Amino acid sequence: MPIAFEKVNYIYAPKTPFQYEALKCIDLAIELNKITAIIGPTGSGKSTLVQHLNALLLPTDGTVFILDRTLVANQKNKDLKSLRQKVGLVFQFPEYQLFEETILKDVMFGPLNFKVSEEEARQKSMTALTMVGLDDTFYERSPLDISGGQKRRVAIAGILAINPDVLVLDEPTAGLDPQGAKSMMELFVELNRKYKKTILIVTHDMDHVLNYCDNVVVMKKGEVVTHQQVNDFFFKGDSVIDIEMALPQRLRFVESLRDKGFKLDSKISNIKDLALAIKKEISHE
Amino acid sequence: MNNIALGRYLPLDSIVHKMDPRYKLVAMLILMVAIFFPSGYIGYVIIGTFVLFSLLLAKLNLQMILRAMKPMLFMLVFLTFINTLVLRTGYVLIDLFGFKVYSDAVFQTLYITIRLLLMIMVTTILTASTKPLDLTLAIEDLFSPLKRFGFPAHEIAMMISIALRFIPTLIDETNRIMKAQASRGVDLKEGTFKEKIMAILSLIVPLFVSSFQRAEELADAMEARGYIPSATRTRYKQLKQTPKDWVMITSVIIVLGSVVWISL
Amino acid sequence: MNPIEVKDLNFSYDQHLDVVKDVSFVVKRGSYTTLIGHNGSGKSTIAKLIIGLLEKEKGSILIDGQELDNDTVETIRRKIGIVFQNPDNQFIGATVRDDIAFGLENHLVDPLDMDAIIEKYAGEVGMIEYLNHEPTRLSGGQKQRVAIAGILAMKPEILILDEATSMLDPEGKEEINTLVTQLHKENNMTILSITHDVEEVMKSDHVMVMYEGRIVKDGHPSKVMLNEEELVRLKLDAPYSVKLSNELTKLGVKINKSWDMEGMVEELCQLLSKK
Numbered sequence: 121m122p123i124a125f126e127k128v129n130y131i132y133a134p135k136t137p138f139q140y141e142a143l144k145c146i147d148l149a150i151e152l153n154k155i156t157a158i159i160g161p162t163g164s165g166k167s168t169l170v171q172h173l174n175a176l177l178l179p180t181d182g183t184v185f186i187l188d189r190t191l192v193a194n195q196k197n198k199d200l201k202s203l204r205q206k207v208g209l210v211f212q213f214p215e216y217q218l219f220e221e222t223i224l225k226d227v228m229f230g231p232l233n234f235k236v237s238e239e240e241a242r243q244k245s246m247t248a249l250t251m252v253g254l255d256d257t258f259y260e261r262s263p264l265d266i267s268g269g270q271k272r273r274v275a276i277a278g279i280l281a282i283n284p285d286v287l288v289l290d291e292p293t294a295g296l297d298p299q300g301a302k303s304m305m306e307l308f309v310e311l312n313r314k315y316k317k318t319i320l321i322v323t324h325d326m327d328h329v330l331n332y333c334d335n336v337v338v339m340k341k342g343e344v345v346t347h348q349q350v351n352d353f354f355f356k357g358d359s360v361i362d363i364e365m366a367l368p369q370r371l372r373f374v375e376s377l378r379d380k381g382f383k384l385d386s387k388i389s390n391i392k393d394l395a396l397a398i399k400k401e402i403s404h405e
Numbered sequence: 406m407n408n409i410a411l412g413r414y415l416p417l418d419s420i421v422h423k424m425d426p427r428y429k430l431v432a433m434l435i436l437m438v439a440i441f442f443p444s445g446y447i448g449y450v451i452i453g454t455f456v457l458f459s460l461l462l463a464k465l466n467l468q469m470i471l472r473a474m475k476p477m478l479f480m481l482v483f484l485t486f487i488n489t490l491v492l493r494t495g496y497v498l499i500d501l502f503g504f505k506v507y508s509d510a511v512f513q514t515l516y517i518t519i520r521l522l523l524m525i526m527v528t529t530i531l532t533a534s535t536k537p538l539d540l541t542l543a544i545e546d547l548f549s550p551l552k553r554f555g556f557p558a559h560e561i562a563m564m565i566s567i568a569l570r571f572i573p574t575l576i577d578e579t580n581r582i583m584k585a586q587a588s589r590g591v592d593l594k595e596g597t598f599k600e601k602i603m604a605i606l607s608l609i610v611p612l613f614v615s616s617f618q619r620a621e622e623l624a625d626a627m628e629a630r631g632y633i634p635s636a637t638r639t640r641y642k643q644l645k646q647t648p649k650d651w652v653m654i655t656s657v658i659i660v661l662g663s664v665v666w667i668s669l
Numbered sequence: 670m671n672p673i674e675v676k677d678l679n680f681s682y683d684q685h686l687d688v689v690k691d692v693s694f695v696v697k698r699g700s701y702t703t704l705i706g707h708n709g710s711g712k713s714t715i716a717k718l719i720i721g722l723l724e725k726e727k728g729s730i731l732i733d734g735q736e737l738d739n740d741t742v743e744t745i746r747r748k749i750g751i752v753f754q755n756p757d758n759q760f761i762g763a764t765v766r767d768d769i770a771f772g773l774e775n776h777l778v779d780p781l782d783m784d785a786i787i788e789k790y791a792g793e794v795g796m797i798e799y800l801n802h803e804p805t806r807l808s809g810g811q812k813q814r815v816a817i818a819g820i821l822a823m824k825p826e827i828l829i830l831d832e833a834t835s836m837l838d839p840e841g842k843e844e845i846n847t848l849v850t851q852l853h854k855e856n857n858m859t860i861l862s863i864t865h866d867v868e869e870v871m872k873s874d875h876v877m878v879m880y881e882g883r884i885v886k887d888g889h890p891s892k893v894m895l896n897e898e899e900l901v902r903l904k905l906d907a908p909y910s911v912k913l914s915n916e917l918t919k920l921g922v923k924i925n926k927s928w929d930m931e932g933m934v935e936e937l938c939q940l941l942s943k944k
Contacts, residue, residue, distance in 0.1 A: 162808065162838045176584050201592050209588040216578075217585040219610035229607065233590025233600075264614060269708050278589060295835050297708050297865050298906030324839050366839065369909040369930075376934045381941065391909075395916035402922060402940050538763055570763045573805045619758050625722050626759035629751050630819065631743065631775035641770035641783050 121187045123150040123173070123286065123318065128182035129193075130168055142168040144342040146182070150335075155312050155319040157329040157350070160339035166322045169339065170288050173320070174207040175200040187285065205234045208284030212291045214275035218263035223249070223274050226263050230282040241281070248277035251307065269300045276304075280311075287311060288320045293328065301325075305332045327368040330354060355386050370394065414536050420649065421463035421534045426543035428650040432657045433531045439660055440523050444667045449519055451667075455660050456526050463534045473525050481518060488514045541565045542642055560634050567623070575616070582611050670734040671695050672748075672827050672859045673719060678728035680718055688714050690882040692728070696827075696875070701853050701860045703870045703890075706879030707904035712863045713754075715879075716831045719861075720751055733826070747776070750820030752833040756812035760804045765796055768804075769819045776823060790818040794848060810841025817848060828852065830862040867908045870894060871929055878903060891928045 130143040142165045150156055158166050171177040172184050175191060184191040187206055191197050211217075220226035227245035232238065249258065252273040258266070263274055276292070289308070293301035305328055311317045323329060329336055329350060336353050338346040346353065354371060367375070370391065374384050382401050388394045421429070439452055460467070488510045495509035535543075545562030552558050583591075586607045593604050632638075673696035680689040689711045696702045706712045717723040719730055721742040730737040732745045753759045762768030769787045778786065791797045794814040804812060813833055820828065830849065834842040846869065852858045862869065870876050871890050878886035878893065880903045886893045894900065897907040897915050907915075910933050914924045924936050 162840065171584070174588055176587060201590060204588055204590055211581065211585050211588070214585065216611050216615055217582060217589070217607075219607050219614070229603070230589040233592075267709055282590070297904070298867070299904055300708065302906075373909070373913065373930060373934070376930065377937060380934060380938045382937070391912055391916055395913060395920055395922075398917060398937060399920045399922050402937070566763065567761065570761070570804070573803070574757060577805070619755075622753060622755055622758035623761065625717070626753055627761060627771075628722060629720050629746060629749075630772045631746055631823075632771070633743075633775070637777065638774045639777050639780050641767065641774055641780055643780055 121152070122185050123152065123187065124148065124185040125169075125172070125179075126183045126185070128172065128179045128184060130165075130172070130177060131180045132168075134180065142342055143179075146344055148337065148344050148347060150318070150320065150337075152318045153312070153316050154334040155308060155321065155332060156335040156337060157333040158320060158322045158337045158339065159324065159326075159329060160345075163341075164339040165342040166339050167290060168342075170209065170290060170320060170322060173286070173288050174204045174209045176209070201234075205282055206284050207286040207288060208279040208282055210276055210279050210287070210289045210292060212294060213272075215268060215271035217275055217278070218271060220263060222260050223254070223263045223266075224259040226274060227278045227281050230278050234282060244281045244283060245277070248280035249274070251280055251311075252277045253303065253307075269296055272296065272300075273304075284317070286318045286320070288322075290322045291324065292321065293323070293325065301328075308332065326366055327370075330368040330371065351387070413533065415465070415533045417464045417534070419462060419464040419534065421459065421530065423649075424534075424653060425644055425646045425650045426535045426539040427546055427644060428646065428654050429531055429535055430540065430543045430547065432654055433527050435657050435661050436527045437524065439664045440520050440527075442664045442668045444664045448664045448667050449523070451660055451663055452523060453519075455656065456523055456530070459530050460526060463530050465530065465533055469533075470522070470526050470529060473529060474522065477521060477525075481514075481521075484517065485514045537569050538566055538642075539644075541569070542640075542644055546644060557634075559638075563634070571619075575612075578615060579608070579612060582608055671731075672698050672733055673861065674731040674734075675715075675719070676729045676731075678715070678718065678730065679726045680714060680723060681726065688882055689718065692879075692882075692884050694877055694884055694887060696859060696861055698826075698859055699853075699857050700875050701850075701873045702862070702875040702877065703873040704861065704863045704877050704879065705865070705867070705870050705905065709881075710879040711882045712879050713831055716751060716829050716861075716863055719829065720746060720749055747823060748825050749827045749829060750817075750823060750825040751829040751831060752813060752816045752820065754832040754835055756809045756816070756836065757804065759816055760812050764801050764803055765791065765807075765815050765818075766800045768815055769822055772819045772823050786822050790822045791815075793821060794818040808841060809837045810844040813837065813841065813845050814848065817845075817852075821852075825858075827859045827861065830860070830864070832863055832865065835865060867894070867906055871908050871910075878905070880904070895928060 125146040125148040128143055128146040129141065132138070132140045132142055146169065158169065160166055168177065172179060172191070173186055175186075175189075175197065178184075178191055178197060179193045181193045183193070186203060189203050218226050220229060224242070224245055227248055228238075228241040231241035231244050236244070246256075246259070249255075254270065254273055254277065258270075258274075263271060266274070272292075276289075279287070287308070292308075293304050296304065308319050308321065309332055312319050321328070321333065333350050336346070336348060336350050337344060338353075354368075370388070371386070374386055374388060374394065377398070378384055378386070382398065384394075384397050384401070388397055436452065436456070439448075442448065444451075460470070489506055492510035492513060493505070493507050495507045495512070497505045498508050498511055499506040532540075541562050544565070545558050548556060548558035548561070586604070589607075591604045591607055593601065596604065673694075675695075676693045678689055678692040682688055692711075692715065704712050704715065714723065718725050719732070719737075721737055732748055735741055735745060737745055760768055761771050766787055769790060770783055773783050773786060787800070788797065791800055794817050796811065796814050796818060799807065799811065799815075807815070817828075828849070834845050837845065849860060849862070853860050862873065864870065871894065873890060876886070876888065876890045876893050877884050885903065894908060895911055895914075897912055900907045908928070910928055910930050914928065914933065917924060922940070924933055
């Protein structure tokens, strides 16, 4: 039951003057039950790629394997809706999708669309809202009446209530304040470790990639440039790979200190260890 | 793609394209009036010739016009049918197994068809050769003498131009919302009536909400930049008339004049 | 005379939730001031109050010594340029040219002079090749640059950024931050930036921290942003260098003088070579 792309091409507006090849011959296999980050500059094809995962887009060429479904280019693909129950996709700034009278009803909208009974939908929605940190005082409020960060969480709860096996999120922390971003990333880790969900996150935040993700896919101009484990990506042997994007803060500190003569292991994984290592260097010299 | 709505603007390079939109708009209105005068064959020949000439001058072709007539086809057939049954004056043209078709019925239908054709041709020439924003400027200029009577010419023009600016943005946003709701299981093709209503609501409500928010933010930005609707302001885009515009409007007035004279 | 002087400012949206409480502060001429606070702390509201988009309930707002009220709001708006968060919702014109012209039209600039002005300021923000582009063909960062060009064309002394980069990708953020720093240094503009970005705060020369409608800290970032526990209580994130500094202090390694990465690295090197 893989999640894979085989020689996938995607062309926007084919045969028109606006034709644009967004994905070029993608060969990619996503590891299940892990958290994979998808990074790359704007326009590299990240959004196009993830929209294939729940069949919002179908490949112009090639094949996409998602769990028990196979989507082949130029073939009739029926019943795409059932796929969307297994692969939940949350777009950027999802606050815009809220529309129901109350928050609880809005979260129930998803499961109800997948023919779940009203009672079960209610249960799942309440669980989902608890997971995102919104308690029962929110149930009867209007989704338009809360803060932006709270709306974001309601929107995500709306997809969690569908209980997909795979969760795909396009920049889930964009525009959130630092603490909001942190609790959101911790939620995804919990969904992965505790509920065994496969998680894909499109992001620009290298600190998040380093601190929360297992694997990383780098995209550029419609192609996959690298696909590695996060550790291999940031550290090559004993020194940090020179990547085009900005390094996470911890690594920047480590590299600056190393450049000035500190003998630090690049793979130090948190701030306390870093402090200890610095102290050791200073005291033992 | 700011050529949705208002017919379709075709970015061609013709004399008509370069003419002052104010003159084109007025010309269109004058021709519309002319078309409705009961001037008989000769009148329609005069108008028709002028319109066809303008069409060619604008580098357009008849195919487009016929395509624009397509939606009317059903109505015209229906009209023919009704007229044949109802209008029983004039002389008998056809006699089918005792069912008589009278001349007045045929000619009336023909007149209506020709009028329709001419109207479509005239409006198409206008919208195909004039950018929507230029039309808006023309409307603003033509209506501005009415400002002293309280008619909000500028405000209307501003509203139209902002609407035009946001059409592509709104289309993108609608697509985004549709995709987001599709990811939540919305399927417009299947489902009970109630489900379909919910599906449509799930598209319309977010669009409305974001539009209201957008309007508020836009108004704030405009105010912060010193915009006051009723105050005097200058305008970056100026419309310039040329002798060609004078020639065109004069010809149109001549057409109207002849048609009116014939009708009397 | 200070560009912005606020005293005992109070505002609430519908009489029960006080959004801004007893706020007083001064923004000095030529400074780069940041205003930081948790979501809902009232920071964006302050920006709108300063420019008169919202009406204060109590207190006074002085712009260049002039009291902000219904009569003076138009003149005061000429002195302040504000860039909002959503790049699309402040782009009024059909093209870059038209959008920059919008401000000029409002201020009764002669249409014959407009082309030259538009080209000059589009050039200053690096958008000269995009003058005839529609907004749908521009990135977020580019749209914000156009907003800044439109503002510069009015030659204001004060530039307010209301979370102007929070909806942009890293490239766009970089574009805008560089441009604003340039405007601050070369044009001597007074900058008030409302932001989430702690790293930006550390680069500014004056920071004000808001918490639940009040200003709770006001001063130089090197003094205000050092207490990690306090920042967390205020629902903010401390800069990485501050966090590291605190960890080192716990272990007995004291960083005295610096609070940014380069400074800390230098100090640590000195400590390394001393032993």
